[in-house]
Amino acid sequence: MNVMECSNLSKYYGSVSALDSIDLTVESGKIIGLLGPNGSGKTTLIKLACRMLVPSEGKITICGMEPSPETKSIVSYLPDRNFLPEWMNCTDLIYLYEDFYRDFDTQRAVEMIRQLNIDHKMPMKKMSKGTKEKLQLIMTMSRRAKLYLLDEPIAGVDPAARDYILNTIISNYDEDASIIISTHLIADVESVLDEAIFLKEGHIILHDTVDAIREQSGKSLDKHFREVFRCWEN
Amino acid sequence: MTWTFESDKPIYGQIVERIKFRIVKGEYPPGSRIPSVRELALEAGVNPNTVQRAYAELESEGVLYTERTNGKFVVNDSGLLNQLKQTLSRNYIEDLFQKLTDLGLTKEEIIAAVLAEKE
Numbered sequence: 533m534n535v536m537e538c539s540n541l542s543k544y545y546g547s548v549s550a551l552d553s554i555d556l557t558v559e560s561g562k563i564i565g566l567l568g569p570n571g572s573g574k575t576t577l578i579k580l581a582c583r584m585l586v587p588s589e590g591k592i593t594i595c596g597m598e599p600s601p602e603t604k605s606i607v608s609y610l611p612d613r614n615f616l617p618e619w620m621n622c623t624d625l626i627y628l629y630e631d632f633y634r635d636f637d638t639q640r641a642v643e644m645i646r647q648l649n650i651d652h653k654m655p656m657k658k659m660s661k662g663t664k665e666k667l668q669l670i671m672t673m674s675r676r677a678k679l680y681l682l683d684e685p686i687a688g689v690d691p692a693a694r695d696y697i698l699n700t701i702i703s704n705y706d707e708d709a710s711i712i713i714s715t716h717l718i719a720d721v722e723s724v725l726d727e728a729i730f731l732k733e734g735h736i737i738l739h740d741t742v743d744a745i746r747e748q749s750g751k752s753l754d755k756h757f758r759e760v761f762r763c764w765e766n
Numbered sequence: 767m768t769w770t771f772e773s774d775k776p777i778y779g780q781i782v783e784r785i786k787f788r789i790v791k792g793e794y795p796p797g798s799r800i801p802s803v804r805e806l807a808l809e810a811g812v813n814p815n816t817v818q819r820a821y822a823e824l825e826s827e828g829v830l831y832t833e834r835t836n837g838k839f840v841v842n843d844s845g846l847l848n849q850l851k852q853t854l855s856r857n858y859i860e861d862l863f864q865k866l867t868d869l870g871l872t873k874e875e876i877i878a879a880v881l882a883e884k885e
Contacts, residue, residue, distance in 0.1 A: 563813055695768065695811065702807055702814065723768070723777055723812045743776035743816070752773030 533595065535560045535679050535710040536581060540590035543576050550576040552734040553590065560678070561707040565721055565742075565753075566714040568731030569761050574714040575612060577731070578681045581712075582609040595678055605634065608677035610669060612684040612714075618657040622650060625671055633675050641674035644700060648693070662689045669697055673704050680711040686720060698724050719754040728753055730760060768811025777812060781820035783854075784810075786829065789840055790851045797842035800830065 536558040543551040551573045558564060566574050579585040580592050583599035594603040616625060622645050629636045645652065648666055656664055665688045672680065686694045694717075702724060705711055715721055728745060730738035737760070738745070742753055749756045771780050788794050800806075803821065807814040821838055824830040829846065830838050866876045 561815070563815075698811065699808060702811075703804065723771060723810075723816075726813050726815050743778055743819075746774070746776045750774050755773060 533560055533708075534558060536592070536594055536712075537596075538577075538580075538590065538592045541577075541580065541587055541592050542589040543573075543580060543585060544588045549734050551580070554734075554736055556729070556736060556739070558679075558710055558712065560710055562726040563701065563705065563711045563713065563724055565718070565725040565728045566712055566731065567716075567718060567728055567753075567757055569763075571733075572731040573734045574731055575683055578609070578683050578712065578714060581679070581681055582607050584609075606678040607681060608672050608675040608679070609681045610672040610683060610685055614656075614664060614668070616656060616668060616671070619655050621655050622652045622667065625656075625667070629671055629674070635676040637674050637676055640704070641670055644670045644674070648696065662693065665689055666693060666697070669700075673700055676706075676709075678709050680705070680709065682711065682713045684715055685713060686715060686717055691720075694720055718757050719752070722753045725753070730757065732761070768809075778816050778819040778823065781806075781810065781812070781817060782823050785820065785824060786850050786854060789829065790847065790854055794840050796840050796844065796847060799837050799839050802837060 534557050536556070538554050538556040541551060541554040541556075542549065554577070566577065568574050576585065580587055581594060581599065583604065592599065594607060597603050616628075620628065626638055626641055629641070630638060645667070648670070650659075650663060650667060656667070659667070665685070669682070669685050672682065672685075686697055689697065698721065701711060701713075713721060713725070722742065725742045727739065727741050729736055740748075745753055745756060751759070769784070771777050785794070785800070789796075794800050800821075801809070803814050803817045807817045810817070821830060825832065825838070829841060829850070831841055832838050863873075863876060866879075871879070
């Protein structure tokens with residue numbers, strides 16, 4: 533069963549085309565890197581998948597269904613900015629998620645909050661930027677969703693917490709679910725990915741398994757990306 | 767601590783090498799059970815599907831076998847162990863010779879240097 537399918541998917545903002553006729557299939561059980569320079573359409577694609585945006589043309593489906601309240605119950609989305617009420621502490625957030633999502637695993641969230649030593653009583657507005665990001669990721673990954681959409685999940689956290697987060701991703705996902713991670717920190721996520729998608733100016737210019745890319749280019753994904761998207765000419 | 771990988775080769779191939787090394791070293795003795803896919807994925811910091819692929823490769827090479835519901839085991843065969851040991855050491859020696867030849871050493875100089883290092 534394919535977790536996500538896009539056919540001829542386009543999104544325009546006025547006359548600007550953010551995504552241009554994209555065809556994409558995401559199978560279940562994969563961890564996929566959505567990679568591309570700033571403004572290449574990564575966030576637009578993620579927002580279309582969780583119905584924050586509606587396609588201008590073409591179609592996107594999640595487990596065979598068009599994005600709807602029903603798909604929202606199986607898609608766990610981590611936006612690239614703070615999205616939770618600042619006055620809430622961990623306990624408030626857990627109650628909020630329990631109320632909203634049937635697939636929320638409270639025990640999993642409590643365990644991760646404990647492992648990362650986050651103070652249960654501290655409101656989010658008093659937390660550092662990195663701690664807030666960790667907490668939001670914990671809430672997102674504590675759902676038992678079919679599709680996780682993580683928009684820049686590790687940008688603001690220190691390298692040790694980054695390792696912890698990647699471990700969390702590896703150990704928590706199950707074979708029916710897929711995870712799409714958009715990031716610029718390719719070297720950090722490379723070994724965790726099954727597949728990589730390179731987006732450039734609203735087009736998919738490469739979609740393959742990471743091992744195949746390494747085999748064909750003879751380079752790491754990170755190096756290959758730097759060459760494909762180099763910002764200057766010799 | 768997660769493993770570090772060379773950047774120019776597929777990751778699953780490097781996991782295959784690493785496991786063979788552990789088998790020869792005696793860390794996973796013949797007949798013993800090796801870590802589950804998820805355990806090794808966490809240890810190495812890689813995707814479980816990549817470990818799965820490495821295990822499949824080792825199984826097709828006859829190094830591992832699956833016992834249904836029980837996990838994967840190292841084949842109980844000392845001949846295979848010797849063979850692995852030879853292949854691995856040959857690879858290291860080839861690598862050493864390649865690097866030292868690039869530095870301009872002759873075969874005799876390399877042998878002399880290795881002997882001198884041992885003392």
